[in-house]
Amino acid sequence: MESTRAFCGLRRSRSTTSGPGLNLFGSEPTGTHPPVPRLVEKKCSRGFSRYTVRPIIGWRKLHTGIENHKGVNIMNSKVEKALNEQIHAEFFSFYLYLSVAAYFTANHLDGFSHWMRIQAQEELGHAMKLFDYLNERGGKVELLALDSPESEWPSASAAIETALNHERFISQRINDIVDLATAENDHATTVMLHWYVNEQVEEEATADTLFHQVKMVEDSPHGLLMIDRELAGRPAPTEASAEA
Ligand code: OFO
Numbered sequence: 290m291e292s293t294r295a296f297c298g299l300r301r302s303r304s305t306t307s308g309p310g311l312n313l314f315g316s317e318p319t320g321t322h323p324p325v326p327r328l329v330e331k332k333c334s335r336g337f338s339r340y341t342v343r344p345i346i347g348w349r350k351l352h353t354g355i356e357n358h359k360g361v362n363i364m365n366s367k368v369e370k371a372l373n374e375q376i377h378a379e380f381f382s383f384y385l386y387l388s389v390a391a392y393f394t395a396n397h398l399d400g401f402s403h404w405m406r407i408q409a410q411e412e413l414g415h416a417m418k419l420f421d422y423l424n425e426r427g428g429k430v431e432l433l434a435l436d437s438p439e440s441e442w443p444s445a446s447a448a449i450e451t452a453l454n455h456e457r458f459i460s461q462r463i464n465d466i467v468d469l470a471t472a473e474n475d476h477a478t479t480v481m482l483h484w485y486v487n488e489q490v491e492e493e494a495t496a497d498t499l500f501h502q503v504k505m506v507e508d509s510p511h512g513l514l515m516i517d518r519e520l521a522g523r524p525a526p527t528e529a530s531a532e533a
Pocket of ligand 1: 379382411412415455456459488489492
């Protein structure tokens, strides 16, 4: 098969034979290990050839990491699994912050509750950003079951400390996925995850500051109410902030 020129995004072929399909390297599929996605030729109304990539049915299970549900060889299966687990972790973060928000509402600290609720929205945004990325890469999104988060704490600082520890845990997870994506030469995922690396630096620092400030004033209702008023002013996340 020789391509003569690119035309309207298509390639015109001198050959008129299409056969069962050519593989991505331009030769007939041999059935040898490993198989490769096949190119299937179709003629457009102007007589030019157009090739589409066809999945090899059932192959994904045997050769994970090469094939995906769109039939395009782009998503590494170990990275795909790790990203699905991270989507789950981000949804759990959403759940946890919502639980902390409910705890503060029950304890009449509405500013704290507001802040935690906004943070829960941010976590949802983090999960959806990964969800969209996996879809964009032709990966398969698998939503895992969520456990119930903690819902009772002995003090305001204990509730915030739970959030802080959770952020540290998430940072470690993100770093591990960056290591994995790098080891698997998945550069697109490595670059995408840089956003999360930076985000975790900020989130850990914010939770750490809040924890220590609340700890300082915990025995003074006046101090707690001052922080509560300040936290009430946290603006809702925008779409732009999730993409920055
Ligand atoms: Fe998703 O950053 Fe917190 O957990």
